[in-house]
Amino acid sequence: MTLAELSAVLDIIDRGGEQNIHLTGLHYDSRRVRPGFLFVAIKGFQTDGHLYINDALQRGAVAVVIERELDLPPGTAWIRVANSRQALGQLAARFYGYPGSSLRLIGVTGTNGKTTTTHLIKEVLEAAGRPTGLLGTIGFRLGTKVLQTERTTPEALDLQAIFRELLENQAQAAVMEVSSHALTLYRTEGTEFDGAVFTNLTQDHLDFHQDMESYLNAKAILFKSLGQGVKKGPKYAVINGDDPYGSRLAELTPVEVITYGRNSACQVRAEKVRLAPDGATCRVVFPGGVLDLKLKLTGLFNIYNALAAFAVGLQEGVEPATVATALSQVRGVPGRFERVDRGQPFTVVVDYAHTPDGLKNILQAARQVTAGRLLTVFGCGGDRDRGKRPLMGQVAAQLSDYCIVTSDNPRSEEPQASIADIVPGLEKVASAAYQRIVDRRQAIATALALARPRDMVVIAGKGHETYQLVKDKILPFDDRQVVREELAALGYTENRHDVYSND
């Protein structure tokens, strides 16, 4: 494809040099440029792609997309646009031949529940015989193929490449997590969704979005985009009807809206909810029917995640009974309320909760299924929304009998600093009982040593992660593996097959 042909989709301010030059590829990272490539200079948080144009040209780029006027080496073909991030998405979709237009694409957004809900939707569609790709925090997955990805939602170029790969592997659909960062940074530009799901909106990422209004507006981008493209087939939004922001998003949605939840106005609603240590049950009432649902996942929040997946299943034309059976067979999602059992007389759960609302939900679920005390080990990520730290401290103290505050992923921050931000929240709770242990392994070992029969130990914040980010180092650290090792040190070595362990 030539530069002229590829850039036909763009809103171009100005251009120069040979436009009929043949392109072999495109990239936004100059280190990934190869001879014949188009280099798209995008402004990042740490740096700006415009500074790497010479590097890209030395690596063989034959043309560049820029946002501002620059003195380029003579003979360089160039295109100037208002927003090169947006352009990257449009160019990538065209370069890969709009692979997303031949897939049913479902995007899931919300502060919490994206990973869990996308896993459930994938199971529902596959139960109906539709190979479905899964993209999100835990990476990219199709059938047995699993690929780690850097972000919850990949950059636009990588996303289109993944859609192309899915098509080449006979996928019929893709379900993906769409983060608010991705929507704000045009990562889904060039992607046309058929369905969008809203789980909930609570405090998080206010280091990126100044306030909850901007955070909501970022999420709204996904819903406003529905049905605005050329793709055929039904378009819909599945929205949590019990979340206060849900109705705002519904008003902004130009296609059919299906609400789910527990209030009587919801089209897909749960009644008679029962939570147990090893699962949850409810009656699902939906347009045209009623079905009993038995999940292996516990927690009220998972009833919501299952309702969302149920509603998507109905919208995608899957038989309700098939939907219910598929949901009932899901054993769990890596790092979400994941039990580690080595024959110890108390329960240990590893979970990814890293927001005040996520922590509240997981601890309320834990409290409901714990006969003894609830001990919570948690911290907060460095270089992230500091405002949520005292809120998490308060939630943990309110819902736990004992807390150990420790490091999560400190990144460039001193671990003690994020711990110091958490403590005022704990101190707000008169009955708070807690200690600080900076070293996460030691914190976990201490909690396990303190646990008595019938207690539950919840280790929150890192879930499926197998690393810890400390300064610029990526250190191997997996909460589940550390728990297994520390339980063994306490003499608990029974090889009880954990849902996800590789033993």
Ligand SMILES: Nc1ncnc2c1ncn2[C@@H]1O[C@H](COP(=O)(O)OP(=O)(O)OP(=O)(O)O)[C@@H](O)[C@H]1O
């Ligand atoms: N529907 C929900 N509402 C509130 N909390 C939830 C919900 N589902 C899961 N959680 C809690 O939040 C944690 C994160 O869940 P999950 O990974 O599914 O969310 P996510 O939206 O993908 O998060 P991230 O934005 O980090 O990718 C879970 O471990 C659980 O504690």
Ligand SMILES: [Mg+2]
């Ligand atoms: Mg996720």
